[in-house]
Amino acid sequence: MLKAAGSAAALTILGGIPVGAAAAKKPAEAAMTLVPHKDRKKILVIGAHPDDPETSVGGTMCLLADAGHEVVSVYFTRGEAGIPGMGHAEAAAIRSREAEEACAVMGVRPLFMTQIDGSTEVNADRYREMRELLEQEKPDVVITHWPIDSHRDHAVCGILVLDAWRRLDRCFELYYFEVMTGTQSQMFYASDWVDITSTRDRKYKACYCHVSQDLKETMDDWHGPMERFRGLECRCEAAEAFLHHVEPVSLV
Numbered sequence: 001m002l003k004a005a006g007s008a009a010a011l012t013i014l015g016g017i018p019v020g021a022a023a024a025k026k027p028a029e030a031a032m033t034l035v036p037h038k039d040r041k042k043i044l045v046i047g048a049h050p051d052d053p054e055t056s057v058g059g060t061m062c063l064l065a066d067a068g069h070e071v072v073s074v075y076f077t078r079g080e081a082g083i084p085g086m087g088h089a090e091a092a093a094i095r096s097r098e099a100e101e102a103c104a105v106m107g108v109r110p111l112f113m114t115q116i117d118g119s120t121e122v123n124a125d126r127y128r129e130m131r132e133l134l135e136q137e138k139p140d141v142v143i144t145h146w147p148i149d150s151h152r153d154h155a156v157c158g159i160l161v162l163d164a165w166r167r168l169d170r171c172f173e174l175y176y177f178e179v180m181t182g183t184q185s186q187m188f189y190a191s192d193w194v195d196i197t198s199t200r201d202r203k204y205k206a207c208y209c210h211v212s213q214d215l216k217e218t219m220d221d222w223h224g225p226m227e228r229f230r231g232l233e234c235r236c237e238a239a240e241a242f243l244h245h246v247e248p249v250s251l252v
């Protein structure tokens with residue numbers, strides 16, 4: 001990822017993966033030059049609800065997919081509680097379909113876990129479930145919720161991934177993304193930035209696949225200003241910001 005200050009020409013790196021060049025006109029093309037197919041990496045973006053990966057990481061996911069990497073959008077829940085007045089099963093079916101449509105726009109693969117929206121759990125079985133998923137998927141990079149978040153499902157998701165990362169001896173690079181910073185993500189600070197100017201329109205197209213969520217206000221009032229602010233920090237029009245978790249010694 002791009003290291004912001006004064007490095008407008010720096011390559012954007014995500015866990016050692018170039019995902020574009022701030023100075024390049026076509027970031028995905030630049031990334032393809034730098035990442036031959038044999039160096040194809042696997043990136044999991046794990047969000048609590050259908051629309052979290054898209055709204056927070058959508059521009060970066062498009063860049064990575066365009067550069068030839070395998071990108072998986074993991075949905076911790078199917079958004080069962082996310083459509084007022086509708087039962088869980090029906091809402092889950094609608095929101096799963098919307099997520100699949102969004103993934104098709106971004107060129108990534110959807111994967112659904114088994115937690116329930118609004119009732120997510122932290123217990124021994126859920127710790128094991130997350131660890132086993134990551135053991136099975138064998139990602140090079142995981143991007144998930146910053147655990148200090150006012151939405152309980154977001155916090156739970158981040159905590160379970162963090163625990164799995166440690167139990168698996170930190171065998172992948174771990175990054176956190178931000179969601180509606182100031183109202184949901186709290187005390188988030190960025191260590192890495194990705195210039196998403198070239199993929200922002202596609203990101204929004206993916207976000208608006210979530211018709212049931214009516215995301216216009218979320219994008220106009222929250223994620224849009226966040227993208228511009230993060231862009232100001234790294235001298236581009238729009239950016240997504242991440243926090244790279246680094247622990248020099250094993251803690252478990």
Ligand SMILES: [Zn+2]
Pocket residue numbers: 048049052151154
């Ligand atoms: Zn969410």
